[in-house]
Amino acid sequence: MQDSNKHVDIMVLDDDVDLLTSVAELFADCGYKVKGFADPESAVEFAVDRTFSVGVFDYRLGSVKNGLDVVETLQAMGSKASYVMVTADVDRSTQLRAMGLKVFEFMRKPVQPQELLNTVERALAQSARAA
Numbered sequence: 001m002q003d004s005n006k007h008v009d010i011m012v013l014d015d016d017v018d019l020l021t022s023v024a025e026l027f028a029d030c031g032y033k034v035k036g037f038a039d040p041e042s043a044v045e046f047a048v049d050r051t052f053s054v055g056v057f058d059y060r061l062g063s064v065k066n067g068l069d070v071v072e073t074l075q076a077m078g079s080k081a082s083y084v085m086v087t088a089d090v091d092r093s094t095q096l097r098a099m100g101l102k103v104f105e106f107m108r109k110p111v112q113p114q115e116l117l118n119t120v121e122r123a124l125a126q127s128a129r130a131a
Helices: 017-029 040-047 067-076 092-100 113-130
Strands: 007-013 034-037 051-058 082-087 105-108
Touching (some): 007 113, 017 034, 017 051, 051 113, 067 082, 067 092
Parallel strands (some): 007 034, 007 051, 082 105
């Protein structure tokens, strides 16, 4: 069993603070333990000594790193989480890279709240099976 002080259900990463807040509140209102970040460095720093089950990451983060770069870094650090990538633009090379990183789902913005919740619930179930 994970130490509950060092584990969250869902990590949200999005450089759009309004969107980050609304998505984090959506999950929290559903009873999930959520941690949100507006920049990739803070998300990676958080994951150094804490765990999470599902990462919901925006692809374009307004920095040098994108969401897939963060997934790759976290996986290299040993993360066993499932990842849901959300983005407005989807090109083939990005989709192929996501498949190579075993991203659970690649969702195109705008995402309906119920669709996002359903996807995250499936990702949580997969993450629990993998644990």
